[in-house]
Amino acid sequence: MLPDSKVPAGPMAEKWTNHKFHSKLVNPANKRKFKIIVVGTGLAGSSAAATLGELGYEVEAFTFHDSPRRAHSIAAQGGINAAKNYRNDGDSVHRLFYDTVKGGDYRSREANVHRLAEVSTNIIDQMAAQGVPFAREYGGLLANRSFGGAQVSRTFYARGQTGQQLLLGAYQQMMGQVKAGKVKLHTNTEMLDLVVKDGEACGIVCRNLVTGEITSHSAHAVVLATGGYGNVFYLSTNAMACNVTAAWRAHRKGAYFANPSFTQIHPTCIPASDEFQSKLTLMSESLRNDGRIWVPRQLNETRAAKDIPEAERNYYLEEKYPAFGNLVPRDVASRNAKTVVDAGYGVGPLKNGVYLDFADAIARDGRDAIEARYGNLFQMYERITGEDPYTQPMRIYPATHYTMGGLWVDYNLMTTIPGLYATGESNFSDHGANRLGASALMQGLADGYFVLPNTIGDYLAPKLNQPLVDTDDDVFKESERLIEETTSHFLGIGGSKSPDHFHRELGKIVWNRIGMERDEEGLKSAIEEIQALSKEFWSDLKVLGDAKSLNSSLEKAGRIADFFELAELMARDALDRRESCGGHFRTESQTPEGEALRDDDNYAHVSAWEWNDKDTPQTKHAEELTFDEVPLTQRSYK
């Protein structure tokens, strides 16, 4: 049974305010009696840890990195949305809410999205107060740009390093709380299990990645801010260490996993160049504001881009979608790139990309203006490919970038395990089946700064003076024992193939079968292929070294084991959802124009999957979605 989503009654614009008023509070003097564990120190984790510490709670923050500032939020380039309407171009909280629900192809919860749009403005105020050096106009006011399919300029940015600057702001704020003694920081510490007693989350078990020590930590509530699972594809824009382990271990302890098949393929990444490739690099979507996307009209084109006359170029997005052109949402841009490349029009040595051309923009605005806007991105492109984007077009191709699915949470961001919360990319809540550009940073900070600190008290208040579960309790000891057992198992298999080998092979299955396009046959065979490879993984894995010091092969083995289980669930979820929506494209369900065709009668719901056991597939629970404010329409970007 899926618990109540706790969406408050009343008019949409008043829900959040009313909900805060009706939530139970913990008296300021009593907050110090509660211990809260925050796992992950990206935007969602750092902001939550800092804010909970400021409120007076005892916080313990965990990161598997050597410093909290390494979290992958740091790599976000483009910007952060906020409904400030500083440009006087008709933006509002309602419009940001509307765009996000529509952009998510009507598979998100309206009330959550409205709250996100409401607090978006506070985030900008908060981050400016932290000293985040946002881009400014000459008069000293904040600059904005239009981003990723939005028809208003509501995106705030700090050059091409917005994620870095926001993360540093939140990290520094948290370090202030570390100094104040309100946040205790554990670095190089990876959460390997969630501990549940009497149905409530009571702590976590971790492994110190440097010493190998297994330790238990007890708390009144646990917050997961552990990011997304895009690395299940092996090649993605995620950092190498990004993984699903914390969320997955919580899933195995009873937290439902929602919409796992909702993954986002970002249209503008540098195409892969060979088998050795370890990751794909994103080129910010902001480039689509000035760059024009095209492929040659002629198959087997051999001429250099600049030698191909205008008439022989196919600006396929501009032709197909005159209103939005190159700025169509990510899923639409990605699928169209796949279509032209699959048809044989790809460019580059492996014919696996499309052109993103700045020649017109440079001719119009001058090289200096383009350099001021995108200089660091052009430099990054040049470093990686050895090609100069000022004189020849970039080559881009879609890559996995973000995962909309994640742990199911109610309006309070609590999972199906009481006392366990999930924030940021690790939950499923706000982006539906497709996330709009510049909305991930917004959601991470909204959850950590403004939502969670206001909802967690409702759970904690009745627990005043309740002691922590002792870390010598059987629930912790049993969990520690299982972790030790798995660790020795990995080291003892003595097979013939490295963890990376299995990850790469798994990634190929996921990309080919559960990638940009899915169909029944492919998904069914994906499940079989994943199971077969998983079996091989558990019997032929080779992990060298020991468990008592830094051993990245051992770390990877544990993460890949979880990716196998997740990949299978993604396939089951995609198979179950016989409709197309946002990033989930079932070839069986498309409009005559080849666009995603939703089936609102049967699938206007969240699929939340309940873990059974290792040999029994998860059970699906559906949370019906209702749309009172944003009428259900077929998305059209013509």
Added chain:
Amino acid sequence: MSQTLNLTLKVWRQEGPDADGSFETYKAKNIPDDASFLEMLDVVNEDLIDNGRTPIEFPHDCREGICGTCGVMINGRAHGQEKGTATCQLHMRKFSDGDTIVIEPWRAAAFPVVKDLVVDRSPLDKIIEAGGYVTAPTGTAADANDTRIPKEAADSSMDAAACIGCGACVAACPNSAAQLFTSAKLWHLNSLPQGQPERYKRTEAMVETMEQFFGACTNHGECYEACPKEITLDFIGYMNRDYIKSKVKNRKLAGQQS
């Protein structure tokens, strides 16, 4: 099409902080020149694993030059020979077939080796903890546009804020000084209106924390040469100026309180 390279690597291997380390020699065979430096190490590691030898531990994560995790000495230079480039963004097309490459961990007393090429850079976090923030608890902020900041000032602050905290400046410095790192954070915050109330308290605390861990600056400028974000030496000058002022200003503030 890309070329392939055959290289000889001399890699520092060290079991743990207290163990003795030594150079091991490996062959890196058929490395495509489109590969990044870290992808070259991936290939070598896969080869080591195939031959039953423990792979080389090296620091890395985002592989797009922003997280600051990666960083090794390549032929004696922090992040290698290409200017303004983190190790992960260095590509093998910058090397030639037959090259010998010496790879070592960051060298600094403040950064003990954890294993092989991985070091402990936690003192950098200690410097931030000492004062590298603006005290602005969540929920207190006024509208972001209430405080205007001239574009030039915001840009200059951003130049400093671009630091990725990799520690190359320390590794490159003959004194293992962390002036470039510390001054970049100070200028990021001290140059903005939001950073003014705590400016001198912050400067004094961060500089003195830095001095507990790191060596003194003698203006060699090696830090700038190694910095993947090309943070300039100017910030060190600004830091020194503010530090001297802090000794007076903080005393005055204390006087006002009594």
